[in-house]
Every structure is written in structure tokens, then in C-alpha cells.
Amino acid sequence: MLVEVIREKFLPLIQQTPNFVAYYAIDEGDGDVSAVSIFEDESSALASNELAAKWIMQNLSNLITMPPKIISGDVVASTGNIYATT
Numbered sequence: 001m002l003v004e005v006i007r008e009k010f011l012p013l014i015q016q017t018p019n020f021v022a023y024y025a026i027d028e029g030d031g032d033v034s035a036v037s038i039f040e041d042e043s044s045a046l047a048s049n050e051l052a053a054k055w056i057m058q059n060l061s062n063l064i065t066m067p068p069k070i071i072s073g074d075v076v077a078s079t080g081n082i083y084a085t086t
Contacts, residue, residue: 002063003027006035010055017051019044038075045072 006025014023019040026034037052039045049070056068 002031002033002060005060005063006033009059010052013055014048014052017044017048020048042072
């Protein structure tokens with residue numbers, strides 16, 4: 001259920017955020033989900049973190065037991081294409 005809500009409700013929202021590049025939700029297999037969002041600049045990424053935290057608390061509070069943990073940093077290496085498996 002959590003993954004479906006993210007896919008159907010949150011993805012369209014974050015895609016409209018200025019300077020959006022990519023978003024990846026990772027099902028950890030134990031009921032937890034991690035996410036990576038990529039933006040063209042730091043200020044856009046920070047704004048999206050606030051958007052995501054607020055959206056999670058407003059829309060997923062019945063599905064989560066802890067507030068989201070947000071970590072940010074610069075991409076220092078990358079390669080390839082990543083696509084969702086479902």
C-alpha cells in the first residue's frame with residue numbers, strides 16, 4: 001500500500017517541483033521505504049525535502065511510525081540508468 005500511494009500521489013507532486021531531475025523510491029522489503037531525489041541545485045533539493053516531509057506527515061501518518069529521516073549531499077559519482085521494476 002505504501003509504495004502504491006507514493007507512486008500514485010507523491011510522484012506527480014514532486015515531478016512538478018522546480019529543478020526536479022529524478023526520484024527513486026526503494027522498497028526495503030521489511031515495510032520500510034527509502035527514497036532518493038535528485039535536483040539541479042541545493043536550494044531546490046532542500047525545498048523538496050520540506051515538501052516531502054510535510055506530505056508524508058499529512059498523507060501517510062497512519063502508515064508510518066517515525067518521522068522521515070532526511071539526509072542530503074552532493075552526487076560525487078554516478079553511472080547507468082535505473083528503472084523501477086514494478
